[in-house]
Amino acid sequence: MNAPPHSDRGPRRFGWPQRVFSQVLLMQLAIITGVTVLVTGLFLAPLSAQLDDEAMRRALAIAQSTAAQPGIAEDLRTTEPSALGHVQSAAEEIRRSTGAEYVVVMDRRGVRWSHPEADRIGEVVSTDPGDALRGREVMEIDSGTLGRSARGKVPLRGPGDEVVGAVSVGIEYDSVRARLLGAIPGLLAYAGTALAVGALAAYLISRRLQRQTHDLAFSDISALLTEREAMLHSIREGVVALDGTGRIRLLNDEAQRLLGLGPEAAGRPLEEVLAPGRTVDVLAGRVVGDDLLAVQGSRVLLANRMETDDGGAVVTLRDRTELEHLGRELDSTTGLIDALRAQDHEHANRLHTLLGLLELEMHEDAMEFVTEVVGVHRATAEQVTEKVRDPLLAALLVGKATVAAERGVSLRLAPGTLLPDRVIDPRGLVTVVGNLVDNATDAAAGSQDARIEVGLRAEGRTVELRVRDSGPGIAPEQHASIFTEGWSTKDLPAHGKRGLGLPLVRRLAERQGGSVTVSGADGGGAVFTVVLPEALGAASPTTGGKQ
Secondary structure (H helix, E strand, O other): OOOOOOOOOOOOOOOOOOEHHHHHHHHHHHHHHHHHHHHHHHHHHHHHHHHHHHHHHHHHHHHHHHHOOOOHHHHHHHOOOOOOOHHHHHHHHHHHHHOOOEEEEEEOOOEEOOOOOHHHOOOEOOOOOHHHHOOOOEEEEEEEOOEEEEEEEEEEEOHHHOEEEEEEEEEEHHHHHHHHHHHHHHHHHHHHHHHHHHHHHHHHHHHHHHHHOOOOEHHHHHHHHHHHHHHHHHOOOEEEEEOOOOEEEEEOHHHHHHHOOOHHHOOOEHHHHOOOOHHHHHHHOOOOOOOEEEEEOOEEEEEEEEEOOOOOEEEEEEEOHHHHHHHHHHHHHHHHHHHHHHHHHHHHHHHHHHHHHHHOOOHHHHHHHHHHHHHHHHHHHHHHHHHEOOHHHHHHHHHHHHHHHHOOOEEEEOOOOEEOOOEOOHHHHHHHHHHHHHHHHHHHOOOOOOEEEEEEEEEOOEEEEEEEEOOOOOOHHHOOHHHOOOOOOOOOOOOOOOOOHHHHHHHHHHHOOOEEEEEEOOOOOEEEEEEEOOOEOOOOOOOOOOO
């Protein structure tokens, strides 16, 4: 389907783009960017807390190592705080070796015994050491005389596990922040790479979408869908869309009518909603060609199938029932015209004979001639109407006998023929008999001793029809295929199609729960047998079931 011309969009300086490709691309980029920023933020938040925790644990470990140094607790009990004392020298040595910002040893009064700035020794610490002096270990981020730092405080215990002081170690907070800031460029590089890869993937996906949507805008797609729905449900041609597995994707109103299906057939396989036969084979693509004939119920359909790129197919169906009936009427009319032309010649010959007899004053011979001619036709009509009580069927057989006679074929009723006037569907039975007699006439014409024998018998409500001809017969291997749409041994008629009569006969018989079979006849020819179980109505009480 060609894309519709672009609507009058005009140049757009600002605003949301209209094409599907552009909108999807922008939405994907926005989502990718948002997710990248969110993930980066969610990673940085715990990273900062993790670095703080690592710094506090490191400070606590240094404080624990310092408190475990031998002699420090004893010096606190036996000496005075001094810049040159053992406590200060030991604490400074630990500070330099560990890279801590400070290592402060204090007594129970909170007086410093060590400090990176020696002049602060002997002063009371600036933050409360109460928890550590009460025997608890402390980790925290706090500010003191040297600024903000990650701290660890532990109690300093003497002999007998007595708390004699505390050790406070600080890690410069600027170093922790520097580690965090140092990790950001690498993290942003990873995030930028992920964003670039995501943007490229979004672009490629959007380009594929652009090709599939033919670079249409959402408004164009919406308009196409609306127009398609309106078109499919308004056209007088059936449309059936199938997917690659043979399931029905779409079924418009006309297709539902022609196939006798409902909307619930959509989404189901063909074999589930239609009986096996030529119609399913044509729709499924097992029979290929243009203008394929199929019979569905009492309808003659003309089907054309086109494959789609995704492995499915679209099938269009046209109703040829009326056209086929017209074509058959044309064939019948042509045959009648030929018969009337022949009868005209025969009638003229009879009039000339009668005129000659009268001019020769052979009046008795003339009366005998007229009586004989009229009697033959009257006898034929009376014979048919006596055995076939339904008027439509009797009239059909009389007419067919006349047409067959003009083609040199004798049509007679089989012995034992008797059909009461209780036919439920006389038009259907006329269609069945007419098709079989026409086929028999075509087959028998030109054969030696050309003849057709029609037998009609009733048993209860069942009618058995048997049509026998003297033609060449049908090969046994073709007995099944002759009831397939399109099968024929005849030349094409004026309306261009053959192979519909026998399928219609079979459909009409099956619709009434009956059957139709073909077999060979003794002495040559073919015998068609049709059994219709419910063709007759109940017997009238006034006749007591007698005919």
